[in-house]
Each structure stands twice: as C-alpha cells, then as structure tokens.
Amino acid sequence: MKDPNASDCNAPGAAPNASDCNAPGAAPIARRSGEERSPELELAKGTPEELMELFESRGWGDGLPLVPPTEERVERMLTTGTGDASPDAIVASLPPRLGEATRHRIAVNAVLAGCQPGLLPVVVTAVRALARPEINLRGVNATTHPVAPLVIVHGAAVTNLGFNSGLGTFGPGHRANATVGRAVRFVLMHIAGARAGSGDASTQGQPSKYSYCIAENTAASPWESYPRSVGVDAASAVTVTCGENPHNFHDMESEYPAGILEKGASVMSTLGSNNAPVSSAEFFAILGPEHAATIAAAGWTRRDVQSFLFERARLPARVLRGAFQVTQWRPWLHALGDDDLMPVTGHPDHIRVLVAGGAGKHSCIIPSWGMTRSVTLPLEP
C-alpha cells in the first residue's frame, strides 16, 4: 500500500534532504490530506530490522531497538491519561531547530521510546519545563559540555505510573524510568534537533544522554516533598535539571551529619566541574534514605544540609582564580582574598536537596552545566 503522493520527496514534511529518499527501507514520506500533524512513512514489512534500518538512515533513534509508532499506538498514547488536551497544540518550540513539540509529536517519540500509555503527561510536563527560559535549552543542547536533562518525578505519579524511587532509581530495570528518560532524549534529538554533530556539540557525550529519569522517594524522606520545598503544591510534579552524570559519594562510617556531608562537599568542590566558574550554578544533592535518616535524626533540616554544603564545599580563592580565565562570579566573590575559602556556588539555595534510592550508604551530587537552572512544574496533561 503506497500513498499516491509518495514520490514527492520535497513535499512539506518530507525527509530533511533528498538523499533520504534513496535510503534503504525509506518509502518516501506521505502526508495524509488535511492532516498537518500526521506525516507518515511506510514500512514494507514492518519488521524491527526494517524500522531500525529506516531510522538509522535518517539519523533517528539512539541506536537501540525502537517501538514502531503506528497510528494505533500513537492514538492510545494520546488518549490515555491526557484528558481533553488537544494533540495539535504546540507545547513548546524547542531550540536549536525550533521544532514545534505538539502533544502528538511528543507522543510519537514516547511510543518510539517504549513508553506505556499513561506516561505521556510526564513527558509533556518535562518538555514544558525544558522550554522555560531558565533552563537555557539552546545552550544545554548546543554546548560542548556533556549535560543531559534529568527528569525527577514526584508525588502520587511515582506509584500510580510505576516509577522506581527506591533501590537503583538511576539504574535499569524499570520501564517508566527508562522510557520516560529516553522519550525526553528523543524529543530533544528529533524535534529540537540536538543530534551529535548537528545541534549537540558535546565533546564526549555521557551515558545519561540515553535516558535520565528518577523519582523522589518521598516515603523515605524525613523532609517535606521537594516540590513543596520550592513552592509547588501539587499531587504530582516533575523537576528537570540539566547536569552531569551522578557523582557518587559513600559514607559507611559516620553516625552524624557532618561526616556524611563532608564527603558530599568534597565531591562538589572539584576544579573539573563546569559549575566552579559560575556562581549561579546549581548542584543537586540526592541523598540515599539512610544518609538522610542519619542527618535528620540529628535534627537537621533540608535547609541545614544546604547551609552546611555551602559552607564546606569551598576551595581557596587563589586556586579557583588560577584555574579559570573566564568566570561568572557575583561581585562579593571577587572581593575575597586569595587565602579565603570561596564557595563553589553563590548561594545555599543553589544546592537542591532531595531523597531517592534504597538501602545502603550512598548518595550523589549532580553538578549542572552551569548556565542553567532547574524547573519544577505540576504534572499536567
């Protein structure tokens, strides 16, 4: 079955360049009359191998197997848990390509990534967050730094949608975590145009560019939920922060907060971090439940953790000045003497604290790319 217009490789919505018309397995794009949102491709056999060949020829996907975004699957994605949200409304315009992320196009990427129906609102909310100016998505996508958006799911959605907030939250084995992170990456690659060498200049990349999604372990947290701590009062919420891979710190010895957090501060205060020359940069301190319990048992609040890390994650000003030719530090930091200890970020609020993971004495620090700020939004379709 072939569309009568299928030979027009230059039609609106067609392949990015004419050579794609000759790519293996690539039946030319056909646009169904009157449907701006539904350019389609035809696969002769519909096998996974054929899909992989087609997508590889167009520079789509992440190299791993994909789920064919058929009409039926996309419609199911669009109609599960999304209320009456319009599939054609533009959720965001994403740089550098200025691709228009409609709910429909996001759903196509969610299907490709293997998301189960019902997860689309999480991906859509993450895309909405990525489009906020404080994220600085053009920079995030285009920089040589290996930054990747981390999606953090909070609240009732964690249980209701099957996210793993416990043991191995950053790791494999849970479909919601794996596929939502992958779907966000696909949106950036396919809609925003952030592909290595074209829109994504990351020198080495990093593994979290495949998928990067965790959930807050509210049940194991001694403090109020993270969204509430930043003024978002919703049953479910999504945070997006653009940063490096997690930098682990372990402490199996300390019975008091300072010993644990000294190690976290040590991880934060490295010269290799892109945050070090940017005083507005954020760090996420993601504490394992056991570390958090030890800290809270001593009466420490989330604010105390932020204050301690701010106080202890420091290097001599002379060392920082010697390491960077170009800095974006607040004026008061410039006024410090060479022998003074300079904090690696300009304010305790830049250190974001939440609990995730399971049993064990491990926590992690996620430095950001620097010129980006996290965003937390209520989960909405």
Added chain:
Amino acid sequence: MTGIRIHSPEGSVGSAAVHRAASPDVLAGLRLVALDNGKPGAERLLGRVGERLAERVGLSFEGVRRKGQRGDTL
C-alpha cells in the same frame, strides 16, 4: 505481507523570532568589530581573524569588544 505506516518523530519547524542580518556582498571599505563571546582564547583568535581579513579584503578592523556577563542573576 502488508506493510505498516508509522509516524515521523520530527514534526514542523517554527520561525525564528530574530533573523540574521544579510551579509554584505563586498567587505572592502567596511568597518569590522568582532564580538568576544567570553571563551578563553576568543579575543586572541578573533583579533587574528580580524587582522587577516583587513589584509585580505581591505576592510578596517576596529578591534574586539566584549559582551556583558549573563546567567548570574542571584
């Protein structure tokens, strides 16, 4: 065997809010100022490029300027 139809993951492209100014056809006789983006070595590199262009096409190189800091709001 019947084939299957799948959706493209890319979608439409919007229009930029700001467009680049058109490049002049001839550089000779024009003045050139280079904008340092703040990266280490940018001033030196841009200065060399400006000097070379001045030699090659006869424009007037007015030097390298720096833009202000950004992303530091707190």
